[in-house]
Amino acid sequence: MAKPVSIQVWNPSGKYRVVSTKSMPGTRWIRLLTDNDCRLEICTEHKTILSVDDILALIGDRCDGVIGQLTEDWGDVLFSALKRAGGTVFSNMAVGYNNVDVEAANRNGIAIGNTPGVLTETTAELAASLSLAAARRIVEADQFMRAGLYDGWLPHLFVGNLLKGQTVGVIGAGRIGSAYARMMIEGFKMNLIYYDLYQATRLENFVTAYGQFLKANGEEPVTWKRAATMEDVLREADVISLHPVLDKTTYHLINPERLAIMKKEAVLVNASRGPVIDEAALVEHLKANPMFRVGLDVFEDEPYMKPGLADMKNAVVVPHIASASKWTREGMATLSALNVLGKIKGYPVWGNPNQVEPFLQENLTPPPACPSIVNAKQIGLPSAKL
Numbered sequence: 001m002a003k004p005v006s007i008q009v010w011n012p013s014g015k016y017r018v019v020s021t022k023s024m025p026g027t028r029w030i031r032l033l034t035d036n037d038c039r040l041e042i043c044t045e046h047k048t049i050l051s052v053d054d055i056l057a058l059i060g061d062r063c064d065g066v067i068g069q070l071t072e073d074w075g076d077v078l079f080s081a082l083k084r085a086g087g088t089v090f091s092n093m094a095v096g097y098n099n100v101d102v103e104a105a106n107r108n109g110i111a112i113g114n115t116p117g118v119l120t121e122t123t124a125e126l127a128a129s130l131s132l133a134a135a136r137r138i139v140e141a142d143q144f145m146r147a148g149l150y151d152g153w154l155p156h157l158f159v160g161n162l163l164k165g166q167t168v169g170v171i172g173a174g175r176i177g178s179a180y181a182r183m184m185i186e187g188f189k190m191n192l193i194y195y196d197l198y199q200a201t202r203l204e205n206f207v208t209a210y211g212q213f214l215k216a217n218g219e220e221p222v223t224w225k226r227a228a229t230m231e232d233v234l235r236e237a238d239v240i241s242l243h244p245v246l247d248k249t250t251y252h253l254i255n256p257e258r259l260a261i262m263k264k265e266a267v268l269v270n271a272s273r274g275p276v277i278d279e280a281a282l283v284e285h286l287k288a289n290p291m292f293r294v295g296l297d298v299f300e301d302e303p304y305m306k307p308g309l310a311d312m313k314n315a316v317v318v319p320h321i322a323s324a325s326k327w328t329r330e331g332m333a334t335l336s337a338l339n340v341l342g343k344i345k346g347y348p349v350w351g352n353p354n355q356v357e358p359f360l361q362e363n364l365t366p367p368p369a370c371p372s373i374v375n376a377k378q379i380g381l382p383s384a385k386l
């Protein structure tokens with residue numbers, strides 16, 4: 001028998017029971033639910049990661065929908081419990097949903113929401129920050145200052161990599177990968193090589209146009225190349241950032257063989273999902289190649305790091321904060337609440353999950369639609385007419 005978990009209740013007399021497994025930033029998401037006849041129960045347990053049993057206790061025997069987190073294991077046990085409780089929808093407060101067994105959700109007729117778009121620029125900015133921090137050894141130098149070791153300017157002190165004119169490699173040039181590429185190209189005049197299953201036409205057009213602009217102004221134009229293989233990116237690029245989804249095709253995409261073909265002084269950044277890199281192999285590579293540097297937002301066994309990583313001076317590590325700006329986190333809360341509300345109300349699914357801005361206007365009533373349901377087709381949900 002699962003232990004009851006502590007909750008905070010909003011609008012106790014609401015007709016629909018919605019559970020959020022965590023408190024989320026902002027209040028708009030709470031207002032949107034409670035103004036629409038939802039009784040909202042927010043879990044206030046102090047532990048960071050809830051177990052399946054904790055969530056079963058939260059779902060209870062009547063629940064219309066749940067907003068959950070990427071740290072939770074949403075599979076058949078939870079989806080069948082949600083279905084038995086009368087629920088039809090679960091939304092991750094995240095764009096990535098590798099913590100969700102979508103097949104199990106389909107079997108139980110549960111709609112799965114996620115939060116694309118609102119976090120694209122914020123996440124790309126963090127990947128760009130990690131690229132700079134690793135290339136210019138910012139964390140090492142900061143620690144050196146704080147340790148009182150600085151006794152004067154020296155020609156060799158914390159020499160790092162210049163980005164201008166070098167090549168940025170992007171693996172997974174979707175929303176975030178493309179936004180990151182644009183930042184590095186426009187900001188630092190880097191050339192682009194990318195690998196994706198699909199052609200990133202808008203990104204290619206951007207680089208072409210920016211190259212023409214630079215040339216017209218007497219500067220060296222930037223260039224782009226779509227690589228035929230991931231290996232081409234790894235061999236050629238000076239800074240490589242990983243932005244694919246995590247699935248069977250991208251698990252341990254960076255492995256010992258692929259690390260071995262990268263430049264000895266390359267910078268590798270990961271703000272996608274930890275298991276995209278074989279982290280134990282990465283630690284060995286960092287030990288053997290002190291000029292190879294990484295910037296990591298995500299880890300293979302979060303919240304843990306593989307043994308040895310924390311000791312590596314050539315690694316910059318931050319705790320999965322890539323989407324952590326106030327506007328973005330409030331927007332993610334709003335989108336996940338609207339996914340749940342829209343399904344409960346029987347609204348159709350928004351036709352373009354890449355354009356969720358209409359849901360994010362603070363003072364406007366959002367469109368009557370679920371912003372992003374990843375299994376809409378599989379469970380037969382209609383699309384909104386835009």
Ligand SMILES: NC(=O)c1ccc[n+]([C@@H]2O[C@H](COP(=O)([O-])OP(=O)(O)OC[C@H]3O[C@@H](n4cnc5c(N)ncnc54)[C@H](O)[C@@H]3O)[C@@H](O)[C@H]2O)c1
Binds near residue numbers: 197243
């Ligand atoms: N660190 C964070 O806080 C954070 C924040 C947001 C997103 N993410 C992660 O970033 C991922 C990408 O988000 P997005 O909004 O850009 O998604 P997206 O769907 O727009 O982009 C993902 C891209 O990966 C490509 N891809 C899929 N399989 C591939 C493969 N085998 N090789 C190369 N490319 C492949 C897809 O074609 C697509 O273009 C999310 O799934 C999530 O896991 C992490």
Ligand SMILES: O=C(O)[C@H](O)CO
Binds near residue numbers: 323
């Ligand atoms: O997938 C996501 O959205 C992130 O990991 C958290 O923002």
